[in-house]
Amino acid sequence: MSTPEAGLLVALVGNPNTGKSTLFNALTGLRQRVGNYPGVTVARKSGTCDLGDGQKVELVDLPGLYSLAAASPDEQVVIDALSGNIAGDRRPDAVVLVVDATNLLRNLFLASQVAELGRPVVIVLNQADVAKEQGLRIDTELLSRRLGGVPVVLSSAWKGEGILDVRRAIAAALDQKAVLKRVNWPADIAGALAAVGKAATADTGKQVSVADAQRLLFDTNPSTAERLGWTVAQRESTLRSARDRVRYSGYNPMAAEPLVHYAHLRVVLEGVVTEGLGKAGQTAAVDRLLLHRFLGPFLFLGIMLGFFASVFWLAKFPMDWIQAGVDWTKAVVAPQLDAYPMLQSLLADGIIGGVGAFLVFLPQILILFLFIGILEDSGYMARAAFIMDRLFSWCGLNGKSFVPMLSGFACAIPSLLSTRTIEDPKARLATAFVVPFMSCSARFPIYALMCAAFIGPLYGPGWESLVMVGMHCVGLLFAVPTAFVLTRLVLKVKPQPFVLELPRYQMPKPRDVVWRMWQNAAEFVSKAGTVIFAITIIVWALSYFPRDASVAERIKAANPTAAEEVVKAKVQAAYVEQSYMGRFGKAVQPVFDPLGFDWKITVGVLASFPAREVIVSTLGVTYSVGEGAEADSQQLRKAMQDAKWSEGPRAGSPIFSLAAVLALMVFFALCSQCGPTIATLAQETGGWKWAAGSFLYMTTLAWIVAMLVYQGVSRLT
Amino acid sequence: MNLEAVIVGAIVGVAAGWLIRRWLAAARRRKEGGCAGDCGCATKLKPKK
Numbered sequence: 001m002s003t004p005e006a007g008l009l010v011a012l013v014g015n016p017n018t019g020k021s022t023l024f025n026a027l028t029g030l031r032q033r034v035g036n037y038p039g040v041t042v043a044r045k046s047g048t049c050d051l052g053d054g055q056k057v058e059l060v061d062l063p064g065l066y067s068l069a070a071a072s073p074d075e076q077v078v079i080d081a082l083s084g085n086i087a088g089d090r091r092p093d094a095v096v097l098v099v100d101a102t103n104l105l106r107n108l109f110l111a112s113q114v115a116e117l118g119r120p121v122v123i124v125l126n127q128a129d130v131a132k133e134q135g136l137r138i139d140t141e142l143l144s145r146r147l148g149g150v151p152v153v154l155s156s157a158w159k160g161e162g163i164l165d166v167r168r169a170i171a172a173a174l175d176q177k178a179v180l181k182r183v184n185w186p187a188d189i190a191g192a193l194a195a196v197g198k199a200a201t202a203d204t205g206k207q208v209s210v211a212d213a214q215r216l217l218f219d220t221n222p223s224t225a226e227r228l229g230w231t232v233a234q235r236e237s238t239l240r241s242a243r244d245r246v247r248y249s250g251y252n253p254m255a256a257e258p259l260v261h262y263a264h265l266r267v268v269l270e271g272v273v274t275e276g277l278g279k280a281g282q283t284a285a286v287d288r289l290l291l292h293r294f295l296g297p298f299l300f301l302g303i304m305l306g307f308f309a310s311v312f313w314l315a316k317f318p319m320d321w322i323q324a325g326v327d328w329t330k331a332v333v334a335p336q337l338d339a340y341p342m343l344q345s346l347l348a349d350g351i352i353g354g355v356g357a358f359l360v361f362l363p364q365i366l367i368l369f370l371f372i373g374i375l376e377d378s379g380y381m382a383r384a385a386f387i388m389d390r391l392f393s394w395c396g397l398n399g400k401s402f403v404p405m406l407s408g409f410a411c412a413i414p415s416l417l418s419t420r421t422i423e424d425p426k427a428r429l430a431t432a433f434v435v436p437f438m439s440c441s442a443r444f445p446i447y448a449l450m451c452a453a454f455i456g457p458l459y460g461p462g463w464e465s466l467v468m469v470g471m472h473c474v475g476l477l478f479a480v481p482t483a484f485v486l487t488r489l490v491l492k493v494k495p496q497p498f499v500l501e502l503p504r505y506q507m508p509k510p511r512d513v514v515w516r517m518w519q520n521a522a523e524f525v526s527k528a529g530t531v532i533f534a535i536t537i538i539v540w541a542l543s544y545f546p547r548d549a550s551v552a553e554r555i556k557a558a559n560p561t562a563a564e565e566v567v568k569a570k571v572q573a574a575y576v577e578q579s580y581m582g583r584f585g586k587a588v589q590p591v592f593d594p595l596g597f598d599w600k601i602t603v604g605v606l607a608s609f610p611a612r613e614v615i616v617s618t619l620g621v622t623y624s625v626g627e628g629a630e631a632d633s634q635q636l637r638k639a640m641q642d643a644k645w646s647e648g649p650r651a652g653s654p655i656f657s658l659a660a661v662l663a664l665m666v667f668f669a670l671c672s673q674c675g676p677t678i679a680t681l682a683q684e685t686g687g688w689k690w691a692a693g694s695f696l697y698m699t700t701l702a703w704i705v706a707m708l709v710y711q712g713v714s715r716l717t
Numbered sequence: 718m719n720l721e722a723v724i725v726g727a728i729v730g731v732a733a734g735w736l737i738r739r740w741l742a743a744a745r746r747r748k749e750g751g752c753a754g755d756c757g758c759a760t761k762l763k764p765k766k
Contacts, residue, residue: 340721346728531739537732541725679744 008057009090010049010170011081013114014098015107016064017382017503019126021045022512023098023157024061027166051171052164060092067258068113068211069219076223082117083211085227094120094173096166101131101138101154102504104273105265111147112261115180116211120173121150124166128154130504137274146268148181158509183264188249189256192242193217199238204228217242218257283504290383300387301469303380308472309465311367312451318363326356342544350540350621351533357620357636358532358613361445362524368444369520370513372410377508381406386502395480396487401431405479408438409472412677416684426491430483432684433694436677437479439472439669441520442613446668447471449616453637454661467665474669478701527613536617539607543581543622551575576622595667595703596660596710598645605667612673659713663706671702 012027014020028047049059062078069075077086084091095114099107104125111123125131125138144152151169155162185193197213200206206228208216215224216239225235243253251259290299330352337344375381385402392401401422408415415435422428447468456464487493552571559567576582577599585599585606592602604618623639643655672678672695682691 342721342725346725531736534732534736537729538736541729675740676743 008093008174010057010059010094010096010174011092012059012061012096012098013078013082013110014064014126015066015100015110018064018098018100018107019157020064020098021061022509023124023126023155023163023166024059025512026157026160026163028059049167049170051167051174053171055171057093057170057174059096065110067110068215069221069257076221079215079224080227082114082119083209092119094122094170096122096124096170098124098126101125101128102134102136104138104143104269105262108265108268109258109261111180112183112265113214113257115148115182116214117209118179118211120177121180122166122169122173123147123150123152124162124169125152125154126157127504128162129156129159130506135275139272139274143268143272146181146272149176149178150180151178158506158512181268183261185260186249186251189246189251189260192245195245196238196242200225200228200230200235203234204230214257217246218253220254286505287383287502290380291386296383296387300384303375304469304472305465307371307375308468309461311364311371312448312456312461312464312468314367315363319360322360322362323356326352326360330356345544346537346540350536350544353636354536354540354617354621355528355533358445358617359525359528361448361616362521364444364448365441365524366517366521368441369517373513373516374508377506377513379503379505382502391480392483395484396493397427397431397434397483401427401483404431404435405438408435408440411440411442412436412438412674413680416677416680419684424493426493427487429685429690430486430491430493432681433486433690434479434483436672436674436681436694436698437475437482437670439475440674442611442674443471443668445613445616447665449619449637450661450665453640454656454658457641458658467662471665471669474666478670478705482697531611532614532617535607535611535614536621539581539603539614539618539621542584543576543579543603545579547575548578551578581622594710595663595706596655596657596714597664598643598655600643601655601660601664608668608673610673610675612668612671615668657714658717659710662713663710666709667702667706669702670698670705672698 012020012024024045024047027049045061047059047061049057051057060081062081063075065075065078067075068079068082080086081089082092082095095117097111097114099111108123111121114121123143125140128138131138138154140152140154144150151172153162153165153169155166157163193210193213196217197208197210200208200213200216208228212224212228216228216230216235222232225231246253246256290296292299330348333352334344334348337347372381375384385406388402388406392405401419404415404418404422407418412435415438416432419428419432419435422431451464451467455467551574555571555574556567559570562570577586581603582599585603588606589597589599589602592605597605600619600622603622604615607618608615619640620636623636623643640656641654645651645653645655678691678695681694682688685691
């Protein structure tokens with residue numbers, strides 16, 4: 001695992017929101033490798049850190065955590081990584097503890113626990129600039145002495161300040177091997193720990209460390225005992241009598257550890273931090289407004305409205321440029337293949353039309369992730385979670401459900417994996433069930449297409465943004481009652497306390513925001529070049545074949561006086577209708593008829609079940625093929641705007657009426673159209689029962705709600 | 718069968734084969750644990766080799 005140059009491994013540990021990852025990026029310079037810890041889906045982020053003088057170490061960024069009590073898989077990973085109990089990974093040669101300089105007492109609790117591991121330590125007091133702004137002065141030399149001589153350095157990772165000091169401190173720690181001063185346990189607790197360690201060593205035949213003995217005594221989670229192979233029968237009486245001993249000494253066994261550590265830390269920190277005049281009240285003042293009980297939700301809604309309006313406004317010109325590029329490519333390629341109509345259609349209508357229709361949304365995706373990055377890094381995203389907390393608490397979800405549900409707005413897969421941080425299995429199940437309702441970024445292209453083609457031109461940009469926000473809320477609107485029924489009536493989840501730390505407001509760091517935006521853009525383009533590309537070819541083939549030449553002759557004979565262009569368009573439309581896709585779409589269309597979907601939309605909806613963003617490229621292909629290769633690629637919007645029912649009671653009326661447009665968006669907002677999400681749900685819930693239930697429930701709900709929207713709006717307009 | 722049909726058939730065949738192979742590989746990776754990397758999410762979590 002360690003780099004060949006040095007062979008030294010250094011672990012980066014700290015509470016969440018201490019700027020640990022920013023420091024990691026600054027130390028490794030984005031030269032990172034991302035993998036997984038074996039057996040779990042906790043990311044292992046590592047990189048090479050140059051300490052100067054040619055010395056390099058491997059730096060591993062461990063998940064953020066508040067204490068070493070393993071309550072979730074990522075916390076367990078940190079404990080295992082620090083104690084060298086991960087297969088294929090060595091015990092770190094040193095530990096860098098990233099501490100929020102504005103909240104030393106709470107952050108050093110983790111340091112106090114890490115002290116028990118006996119590894120060389122560097123304490124990095126990050127966000128030192130904020131501490132300075134708040135008027136806090138920290139005596140690092142005194143703190144270092146009190147902590148046993150370990151290096152203590154100040155840094156401001158997001159500003160790039162103090163990074164050199166951190167590098168030097170790591171080199172010094174590796175050289176001097178100074179360890180943190182351990183806490184002095186009261187005699188009875190020390191006795192209980194010794195008894196547990198001795199019994200576990202005797203029963204398992206393994207050397208049980210002091211740190212392991214503490215986990216065995218203080219944690220209710222049996223993970224340490226299981227790792228050591230100390231069975232329930234072996235440990236039950238030992239742990240009971242040890243905990244009784246702690247209780248008799250006046251401590252609750254479950255609370256003894258933090259009480260003793262905090263008492264130790266209060267002595268350590270005495271005189272270390274002095275307070276002067278600062279800007280401490282600024283964040284609190286802004287929060288009084290943004291987190292106001294009544295104003296807060298309205299401000300949140302306003303911010304989201306501005307957010308989506310800006311996405312449309314800023315993306316308009318780059319989208320036009322990409323569109324022009326697609327048109328140009330099509331105009332250049334198509335005439336070269338006039339002698340080969342099949343190949344011409346595949347390239348121009350299928351590949352360029354389909355992939356182009358998808359790629360046009362790249363600017364919107366870029367701006368979307370730019371804004372998400374700004375909201376996250378400025379500290380507002382955590383406030384958004386706080387505002388939504390009231391809603392989620394009401395529907396009985398565990399507090400930890402916010403993070404998966406919020407990240408579900410980007411992609412449901414990592415959100416489902418992140419439900420593993422929820423300790424209560426029932427709450428985890430309920431959260432996993434409702435996460436797919438969150439409006440992931442794959443739904444964005446269809447909303448954007450419908451808004452740009454119909455809502456914007458008909459009602460103006462204000463309504464465009466409003467509908468966009470509305471569509472992102474539709475999923476939430478149904479997730480809340482679903483969660484309520486699941487948690488209160490089906491699973492009977494017990495409410496659990498949850499503490500959400502609100503980070504300070506700060507200016508987002510351009511490099512981090514742009515880097516994240518770049519990663520998402522690369523993913524989007526890569527998807528267009530791979531999955532969307534391949535699916536587009538299949539959809540084209542299904543909507544091109546079979547081709548019966550007699551169709552063209554019949555239409556020409558029936559329209560002897562019509563212009564050549566008109567006849568050609570009619571022939572193309574007839575070909576698509578009698579293609580495999582056309583036949584299939586027409587056969588299934590009656591199911592979607594109450595929702596106002598014609599057979600082409602039906603084809604798009606069906607093709608989108610493996611991945612919902614396929615709808616855009618499918619519509620691109622079906623409408624492009626139907627209109628002929630010569631038409632420019634603005635045709636998708638125009639063809640959709642011009643599309644009319646050819647038969648039935650709606651003959652002559654537009655297919656994409658306001659009712660149908662809204663019904664289509666609502667259907668996509670609620671329907672379970674993502675193969676990987678369903679598979680991941682099955683994996684996370686330990687079987688296909690809940691995954692199948694989720695698919696049936698979401699798809700049926702989507703059909704019913706979209707039908708009600710279509711029928712309701714049709715009657716009103 | 719003309720050359721044009723052969724070329725188009727080959728392109729469609731390769732696309733279909735690649736998709737099937739990719740989905741099978743994703744299913745296998747998912748079985749091993751973690752995100753199979755087929756979701757388009759920015760979080761690239763892959764099982765350790």
